[in-house]
Amino acid sequence: MKLFQLFVYILLISALVSCAENADDAENQDPKGEEVEKEIEVVKDNSNEMDEHTLSNYNEAKTTHLHLDIAVSFDEKKISGTAIHTIENLKGVEEIVFDTKALIISDVTIDGGQATTFEMGEYDELLGTPLKVAITPETKTVEIAYETTDKTEALDWLQPGQTAGKEKPFMYTQGQSIFTRSWIPVQGTPAIRITYSARVKVPTDLMAVMSASNPVQKNETGIYEFDMPQPIPCYLLALAVGDLAFAPIDNRTGVYTEPSMLEDCAYELADMGNMVTAAEKLYGKYLWDRYDVIVLPPSFPFGGMENPRLTFATPTIIAGDRSLVALIAHELAHSWSGNLVTNSTWNDFWLNEGFTVYFERRIMESLYGKDYTDMLALLGYQDLMRTIDEEEPAMQSLKLNLINKHPDDGMTDVAYEKGYFFLRLLEQTAGRDNFDAFLKTYFEEHKFQTITTEEFVDYLNKNLIKPHNLSVNVDEWVYGEGVPDNCPKVVSTRFNAVEASIEQFYKSGSVESIDASEWTTHEWLHFIRHLKEGTTPEQMAMLDDKFHLTQSGNSEIAAIWFEKSINFGYDAIDKELEAFLMKVGRRKFLMPLYTALAETPEGKEKALAIYKKARSNYHYVSFNSIDKVLGYQP
Known part of the structure; x- marks a missing residue:
């Protein structure tokens, strides 16, 4: 732990103070310091545990509202502009500290342009660099002029060839867990919540969307205005810019994606409105106005990210049969648990x-x-x-x-x-x-x-x-560690039938005993996962010849089939495996496959040959993990 963090922590413990936040008592202001109408009631946060993953002094002075005025340059691959923080000085301190990582800070002013002093603190490899700004107990706003760099971890800049349309570039952010500080100077902790607004300038042939109120079509200026009146933790600040189109599902749900994918995505996500209704019946009213999804290019490192109002989703859920939409139900559920x-x-x-x-x-x-x-x-x-x-x-x-x-x-x-x-x-x-x-x-x-x-x-x-x-x-x-003995037992009659098919396959030595005509994705996953140790390449070939698993267009099935094929020495997958690793950026799939390849010298050599070509297609979140698995040093 760095000295600054330790000092703040000791002060907290010795004073026995609470980090309780009560946004009802805070001044609710716009970037110019003028009072604006409160949109919703915000209740007290009684947390008294300091977050060790921030260098900020959020327990002494905190942001309550953020306004971004930024431009997105694809030529320079950077975001630049200003972040204007409306702040509350909880303890009358003379300094407010923000988290930054790999950002260039060019100027800081307070209260609408008044000069102040600032300094960059000691760099921490994990947490970044604290930005320390001099304030007074009366300071209302802090305006930070900044730009991102090529070391910014949150941003993924995609060339046209990495998109579905192959004609225009694409950029998206990934804030969870502590990456927002690498594209915006913020107090990077989930312990506080902020409202935000933004003005974003992008190339006129592209559209910007955020985790906020969103446009449904491009405009001629390339300037987009956003508002998020519900307070959120900063890891949920999100931006995507690309050649986007929108299709409504119902009156409060819809999907954004590239035009060539729009019809398929709208078909796949047709139950989104029903999901929102089902969720409300269980646990109360949906409080975020709209629920939309953006299906991103393949490099997105996660299945989904629950950015409020606009879930970011991987294209690997587009299976053609709506079999993988549980992921959307998961991200929707975050509208209560995680976001709310x-x-x-x-x-x-x-x-x-x-x-x-x-x-x-x-x-x-x-x-x-x-x-x-x-x-x-x-x-x-x-x-x-x-x-x-x-x-x-x-x-x-x-x-x-x-x-x-x-x-x-x-x-x-x-x-x-x-x-x-x-x-x-x-x-x-x-x-x-x-x-x-x-x-x-x-x-x-x-x-x-x-x-x-x-x-x-x-x-x-x-x-x-x-x-x-x-x-x-x-x-x-x-x-406690492990899983307690009273873990609920789940029984699936459909999986029992799958297991009977597995036993019959090994007993008979024939695939003709397997009737998979009505199997869902989940039954196929259960089947492939339970192929036995010692399964031969010949047995894998028998399964592949009948069910064409190597050519599966379902990413979940393909990923687990490839992993088992690596384990069992079934090399007939090599061409399709490389194509999969070149295209898909979802860490859930990449890590098991590269790990399986790295188990043998021959496999590791194969993995490195693919990875050197594929790495630029992956987001930082993915390649940072795979670098460690393969011992790769760029």
């Missing part, structure tokens, strides 16, 4: 993701039935057990200690799936009606707030466990 109620620190990440996986599966159950959801849950359990086998014990608990670690290190299936099964246990123990009532109240009472694990456990005890006299091993689930 947010983890105070990245140590509490499971509060975002475990709740969201639970909510996602409840949405899917309401739309597609329990059999469908049980398959999702069993696949999730398989992912969890694989992660438990791979992670050190300290990383197997829900509540983490990520000091001196990147928050991304904690973004594993422990947070997602162990969190889900803990909540499923609570549901089974309390009864679904009681648990639904508890969750609905939890979201309502904590909306637009942040929360720590300890605060949630206290709330859980007071509002569910004690009132219903439940016996639940909460501490073992939250703070």
